[in-house]
Amino acid sequence: MSETNQTAVMIANIVPLIFVFAVFYFLVIRPQQKTRKEHEGMLKGLDKNDEIVTSSGIHGTIVGIKDDTVLLRIADNVKIEIQKSAIASRKKN
Numbered sequence: 087m088s089e090t091n092q093t094a095v096m097i098a099n100i101v102p103l104i105f106v107f108a109v110f111y112f113l114v115i116r117p118q119q120k121t122r123k124e125h126e127g128m129l130k131g132l133d134k135n136d137e138i139v140t141s142s143g144i145h146g147t148i149v150g151i152k153d154d155t156v157l158l159r160i161a162d163n164v165k166i167e168i169q170k171s172a173i174a175s176r177k178k179n
Contacts, residue, residue: 129170132156137177140168145177 132138136148138158149165150157156173159165 128176129173132170132173132176138173139175139177140172141174142172144168 132148132151134148134151137145138148138156139145140158144158144160144166146158146160146166148156149159154171155167155169157165157167
């Protein structure tokens with residue numbers, strides 16, 4: 087085979103790999119990055135008296151906020167401290 091043919095074969099072998107990576111990026115990686123950024127923005131915007139749901143399904147109201155944790159009231163006279171990362175969503179008021 088000549089050098090030109092070898093180069094053409096190499097390019098023909100690489101193009102499908104690039105296509106698969108591009109599809110993977112737009113269908114998997116990019117949506118995950120968008121979701122992660124939205125979740126981080128929601129965590130930064132938390133405030134006292136926000137009603138939230140944790141990733142384990144606990145519903146409560148924020149009564150205190152620290153750097154990495156929040157104090158959550160889940161019933162009368164029942165408060166727990168949880169990691170901010172355990173907060174799944176903010177309830178709609």
